[in-house]
Amino acid sequence: MEITNYIAGKLVPELLRQKIIYIDGADDTEFINIDSVDVKELNEAFALTKPYAVDVKLSRYAERDVKHEFHLVVKITPKMPQELYNNFQYDVLFESEETAYRDVIPALGRKDDFPKYYYSHREKTRAVMVLGNFSYEGWKLSQSRVNLDLNHILVAVRELGKFHGECYALKESNHGLFHIITKSFRESRYAMDFDEIYGAMLKASPKRGTQAIRENHELRRMIPEEFLQKIEKLSEDPWNYFKKCVLPVEPLATIIHGDYLRNNIAFQYDEKAPHSPIKVMMFDFQTLRYASPMIDLAVFLANSTGTDVRSTHFSFIFKTYHEEVIKTLMFTLKKFRHEIDDIYSYENFLREYARMSMYGYIIAAQFLQVLHDPEEIDFEQMFAEGQRLGPDFFVQKAMKAGGEVVNYELAGLIYDMYKLHQKLGIELE
Known part of the structure; x- marks a missing residue:
């Protein structure tokens, strides 16, 4: 009220x-x-x-x-204690989204392809943003929270490739403006130390996947124990691992969405085929950043696709994304394909995806349980319960939430990572 x-x-x-x-x-x-x-x-x-x-x-x-x-x-922002408000970095999150709507999107030259921005305001313990309600223009979230079908996936990765391609084109054609925009970015997620409860859950959750592998005789035979131990070692300090991953590494670093997954994209559908998506609109730019574009793709594929579709069609999905990057660079920079710099090669992008695949996995290990077992989150209540019950209670909950389907999906992500690293002849990092 x-x-x-x-x-x-x-x-x-x-x-x-x-x-x-x-x-x-x-x-x-x-x-x-x-x-x-x-x-x-x-x-x-x-x-x-x-x-x-x-x-x-x-x-x-x-x-x-x-x-x-x-x-x-x-x-x-929901009502919550000042400490929790600061820990969630709401001020920076809303500032990042303001930057997206005021600076980045206008620079790309297609404001009509994103939600209409009206207003924003930030106070000590309250942040507000007003956007247009795009549902009145026929946009809607997919019915599935998880395991998007191939048609939805392909439309989503095309839009992502177009966005990344446009940001690369801005970086090449107007590096001064690009530098001014990216220089203003503040760390919107990992600047603060995590809450004890969330940190304990984040650290424990990746072991659901490695445990699921070890309990499956066929997968245990296919994936070496050393690979599973490497996953567990890399996720021992997930917060610092995330901080390392989001650092911009040239030449592939660009402006990225930062949290590109199903609940942050809307679809338009063919009127004659209401379940066939034809366009995608991304929104919620609160984790906008200058980093590897493969953070966006790895997070999307790990959290919004399912093992059965992703594993079967990975090459097609990845080529669809990469081709859209190249086509957008060609169109925006007015160049022929052979004039596009080799840094944007398929091989470079695939290796970069492999480098970011562990980032996507750790996010999924903590988030898939929520997606498969959604419940309304009351942050004030969660904070109070955490003080009363302690982290062990929430760790146990995190290892079971969502049931066997989460174990299956996490095991599938590990299997996909292993296959890709073997194919490329590189180590997990």
Whole structure:
């Protein structure tokens, strides 16, 4: 109720006062009436920031029967203790998204392909962002939270390849602007030390996959114990491992989404084939960063695809992504294929993907359990329970949540990593 009152009683009037929402043709002296503000929470379990669908109706004093509608999404931080608010780095998360909408997307030259940005505001313990509600334009989340089918995967990786290609083109054609934008980025996820409970879960969860391998006679015979031990060693200090992975390494570093997975992308579907996606829109740029593009692809494939489809079609999926990068570079830079620099070769990208595959696996080890067993997250309650029950309780929960399907998927990710590293003749790092 408190948030609803804030949106209806304070935020919407402020948007009208600043003419962020307004009636075309009305002059400064004309009285504009707020006829109604309808606020509905959008329930996406595991979302750090609470999103609300807000429908506003305005009317002019001289034409009260004519309603002018605005369909918005308001992202607002949940109520929580100051310590937890700071630990989640909400100020930086919202700053990163502001940078995406104000600087990066306009520089790419296709604002209409992303959510419309209206407004943002940050205070000591509250951050707010107002975007257009793209569901009114036919965009929607996929029905499946996990294990997207091949059609959804291919459309998603094409859009990702296009975004990365455009960012590479900006880096090459306007390096000064690119440098100014990326220089402003602040670390939005790994600057603070993690909470004790989350840290314990993050450290323990990767062992679900290695344990599942050891308990499967066929997989245990195919994957050496040394490989499993290397996974466990690399995930002993996951936070510092993440910090190392997100450091930009040239020449492939570029602007990336940072959290590209199913719950941060929306699809448009063919009217004649309502289950066939034709376009993708990415949103939620709170972890925007300058880093390896393979962080985006590794996170997407580890968390939003399933073993059965990913393992069978990996080469096709990866080639689809890479081809879109090359086509976008050719189109944007107005070059022929043979003029595109060799740094963007398929082999370089595949090796970079292998380097980032462990990053995607550790994220999945902690996140797939939530995706397969979603429940509404009350951060204030979780913080209180953590103080009362201690980390061991949550570690035990993390090792079981989601059931056998999570064990199967994590084992599949390890198998895929092993095959790729064997194919390329490189060590897991």
